[in-house]
Amino acid sequence: MAEAPAWLLTLDAELRAAVGEREMIHLVQAPALFAIPDTPPYCRHVLLWQDEIVPVLDLAAWLRGDRAAAKPPLVGIFAYQTPTATIAYGALPLLAAPARRRVSDDQACALPEQPPGWARVALSCFREGDRPVPILDLPYLFSGALPHDIHPLAETKQGAIRQ
C-alpha cells in the first residue's frame, strides 16, 4: 500500500486540510501583515518573506463566506509550481502548528459535503480518525481562479465542480 508524508493543517476550530510534505516550507508566528485595498474579502493581506511579497489567503474565510482575519496567530508559507513551471509562494493562516502524518491509499475518502467550496480547492481527501481531510490544490488556490463575489455556500454541488 503506497504511503506519502503530509502536513495536517488546522485552518480554524473545525476545518482541517492537508498538503504534501514538501509543499509547506516555513511557519511565521504573529506575522506582520500588510492590508491591500480593493482585494477579495478572503485575501486582503500580504507579508514580506525573504524579499518576496507573499499573498495571505484565508481559506477558512473563503469556505465560510467570511472576511479574512486581520491578525492570524500563525501562517504557513507554501511553495507550489505555476503553469509556467516557476516556483511561487503563498501563505495560509493557521490556528495551530501543522502535524506531520503518513497517509496511505486506503485512507482515501469522499470530500466533506460542507462547506461545499471544498470541491473547488481540493485534489482528493483522506480520512484521519473519523474526520475527512481534503488535500489542497495549492496552484489552483493561489491562481486567482477562486470566485470573488460568489458565496461558496450558495453554490450548487454541480456548480462547485471546476470547469
Added chain:
Amino acid sequence: MARISERMSAENPLWVALDFDDHRLLLSQHEIRSLESVLDVRRQDAVPPIAGTITVAGETWPVYCLSGEELVVTADIPSHHRVCLLLDDGRHRLAIVCGQIEMLALSPRRYPLPACLAKPAALIEALVVHGETVACLTTTARLAAFCQRDTAWGEENG
C-alpha cells in the same frame, strides 16, 4: 498653489504617498497637477459619490474622498482629511482628499499584485517594498475607475 512637478527633479523620480485612514496609496508625482486645501472644496456641489468640486485656474474638478478600512468612496469628508490633490494623467482628471501626503524615493523593483488578490480594474497596480513595509502603487486612471465604480454599478442595477 505651487505645482509639485515643478519642484522636483526629473532625474530623481519620486512617488507621492497619500495617507487615508487605514491605507497608504502611492502615485507617480507626474500625475499630480497641484496640491490644494480641503477648505477650497465646494461641498454644496456634492452629488454622491462626488464629495464636492474644486475650481483651480478656472477649471472645475470633481472631488472624491476615500475613507475607512475598506477605503470606500464617501461623500462625507472626515475632518482629518485636509489635503486635496488634483490628479491629471492626460485622460482622467479628478481630485482626491486625504489626510496627508509624503514624497518618497522608492526601490525601482515593482511586484505585480499576486493573482489571488487581483480583481478586474483593481485599484492597486503593483506593490513595492519600502523599508520594512509593503506599499501600494496606483494610478490616476485606476483611482478614477475605482471612485466611479459604485456609480456605474448603481446605474446598471438600480
